[in-house]
Amino acid sequence: MNTFIDFMEKRFIPVANKISENRYLKSVSTGSMALLGVIMVGSIFTVIASFSWGPYQDFLTSTQLGTLLNYIPDFTIDLLGMYMAFSIAYCGADIFKIKEHALGTGLISLVSFLMLSPLTDVPEERLAYLNTSYLGAKGVFVAIFVSLLTIQVMRFFVKKNFTIRMPQGVPEMVTKSFTSLIPAVAIVLIFGLIKLLFSLTSFETATDFIYTLLQQPLQSLTATLPAFLVLILISNLLWFFGIHGSMTVLPILMPIFLGYLAGNTEAVSAGEAIPHVINFGLYDLACLGGSGATIGLVANMFFFSKSKRYRAFSKIVFPSGLFGVNEPVIFGMPLMLNVMLLIPFLLTPLVIVSLGYLLISFGIITAPIGILGAGSLPPLVHGIVQGSLSFGIYEIIAAVLSMAIYFPFFKALDNQAVQEEAAANELASEDSTVSEI
Structure with a gap:
């Protein structure tokens, strides 16, 4: 893992910084x-x-x-x-x-x-x-x-x-x-x-x-799923190292997705199927709760945390996560450079996007139109605004999947926090006893 982090810091991140800062x-x-x-x-x-x-x-x-x-x-x-x-x-x-x-x-x-x-x-x-x-x-x-x-x-x-x-x-x-x-x-x-x-x-x-x-x-x-997944993976890798990955990836996708949006709205107006399934709507799905699809992480924290640290923290990050804002989690938890959360952070968006694409391909759910700027809307509402109730319902399912993937990794962190708090309380109790003597 240290070798991987060293490679990212020395080789990958400087290139990504240059791309994101390109005027x-x-x-x-x-x-x-x-x-x-x-x-x-x-x-x-x-x-x-x-x-x-x-x-x-x-x-x-x-x-x-x-x-x-x-x-x-x-x-x-x-x-x-x-x-x-x-x-x-x-x-x-x-x-x-x-x-x-x-x-x-x-x-x-x-x-x-x-x-x-x-x-x-x-x-x-x-x-x-x-x-x-x-x-x-x-x-x-x-x-x-x-x-x-x-x-x-x-x-x-x-x-x-x-x-x-x-x-x-x-x-x-x-x-x-x-x-x-x-x-x-x-x-x-x-x-x-x-x-x-x-x-x-x-x-x-x-x-x-x-x-x-x-x-x-x-x-x-x-328009191919593998290429789209690679771009999502790159974006989340950058976020893991504290760099705004979306600012690196979106300038590449922006003009293409805007073209898709126009074509999709024309098709919807004509009562036809959406021709460009991979669009802003699917990118928002990859960022359910924020980059890394962290809605599952903050939901686990809100409903299942045992430690005082994460119970208190969840009151801040869960409401913001519902509206697609997860900077408090990335920089405050922190998720950044937290090796314990690297696997779910990279894996979750790939899983829910791939499954969503598969369901759209088989006609089980309707593809989103691809409206730009709807990513701050909560699950279900986002799908409805994107013109697809079935996609909105899938977003709820995707949030549950995110919770399932993040759960074992979060519980390990939560248990560690509980042990640290217990040790701190025990030490405080001993110090109190000594001062009384």
Whole structure:
């Protein structure tokens, strides 16, 4: 075990730290999380509109409420790529130390993203329109590349002072607009040239090129259970050593899972089966109670602890664990570097995710939609919000499985604590006797 810990500390953790601190990945992760409100709103209305009960659907149709409810996903999740083009550039400008130009960077990135999206001409009506499929899930990776490149070009011009300087007394917003003018011209020319070059290829658009050569293969890779389990294992190993493992893994999964979310909501709206089973919902299952699926650990502590130490501690960690917060357990128990809990901490998420995936594959339970940001909801409620009552019921079963796996390891710790408290009480009693004499 010592050899393993030494290897992790010397070889694995430094690499993981570099990944989690990478400014490009942080920009993508922060920008994606900033869209949480938009994503949640769109997902919730998709769930509300998609309940498959016949009388309910007839009611939505007869009252036109179904049409009203479907407006919201059309302009939230279905335009996710467009929102990401702004959000990642806006948040990334702060991360790359050009915060004063964040708004301009975000807007220029959005313009550049729209430039790369193809226009469909309608000659008889003398108009052209944007194909919204290029603004949603299909455009997520294009949005990432556009926003990151926009940040770097803007940063280059700002750092080199290749900007228009306004005299004192000019309003701040006007000054910022003119400061961004030269880099804005350079950026739109770059993306205009990219658009032109791709129009001369068989792909025709940058979106089709990236979607075909990069996004589809990555989605296929992360759609496999073994690859997903490996990423969960890496995340929990990092947490065991006190490093925020989710911050290392989620930036890799974020753009892919956001693409899945859009595809899943479209399928649910059409009354079809969810095409992407491995999504944010399944990741939340791996983090039931927090990373390591520690809901079983805190439940055991709350219901079965004999020691004063863990009985008192459970009053804090059990309520927070129900809502997916387990930092008090990891750093306060501590679970971090606690060899006694390493096996259940790594094993539990793999077991409950694998079983859940198996039940979904056999049609026993319905897959979650994959809503981002629902991980703080307690079991059952989380599944319902994800559009699947059966998945919510399985979360209760998964919590019981977590308790069963953690139980023998926790009892060993609890018994040890009981013995230590008994020894401490005995010593205190002896000291009291001596002082009386």
